[in-house]
Amino acid sequence: MASKHQNRRLGIIALCAVALGVGVWMLGQALRSNTQFFYDPSEIAAPGFAAATPTIRIGGLVVEGSVRKGEGLFTEFDLEDFEGGAAGKVTVRFDGALPDLFREGQGIVVVGAPERAGVVKAEEVLAKHDENYKPAT
Missing domain, CATH: 2.40.50.140 (Nucleic acid-binding proteins)
Known part of the structure; x- marks a missing residue:
């Protein structure tokens, strides 16, 4: 059984992964619109x-x-x-x-x-x- 600290740590890692993914997607969209x-x-x-x-x-x-x-x-x-x-x-x-x-x-x-x-x-x-x-x- 996972402890309370392990669940919190996994939640923070998952949140960071989602935030990183959204940031990369936003960067890609910005670069695509400014391409010449x-x-x-x-x-x-x-x-x-x-x-x-x-x-x-x-x-x-x-x-x-x-x-x-x-x-x-x-x-x-x-x-x-x-x-x-x-x-x-x-x-x-x-x-x-x-x-x-x-x-x-x-x-x-x-x-x-x-x-x-x-x-x-x-x-x-x-x-x-x-x-x-x-x-x-």
Whole structure:
């Protein structure tokens, strides 16, 4: 027969296990709702593309000669895969200040939402810098 202290100890262990399970479940739900998937431009340009979340990230190279300035800070440009290829181009529309390192042929990451097939409305543009450090001469 179990003593009163053993029953209390088992009850506390069971309560802690349930609380831990609920905490892990809540953490999983919070992480799932804040997930942003990273896509290549060729994936977005593919027919039948459907984003898993409303906000996506796209990484690629700014296509040479594709930057078009609009009224105010509005800019539109094309992105392609890092490996290149005309089939993987996506048009990015951004209304805001571009980073100083933004230029044609540069690798960037865009955070935004798909507008229609092959077009993304960017909320944020992040430019990647060169990995090689060169001191000023």
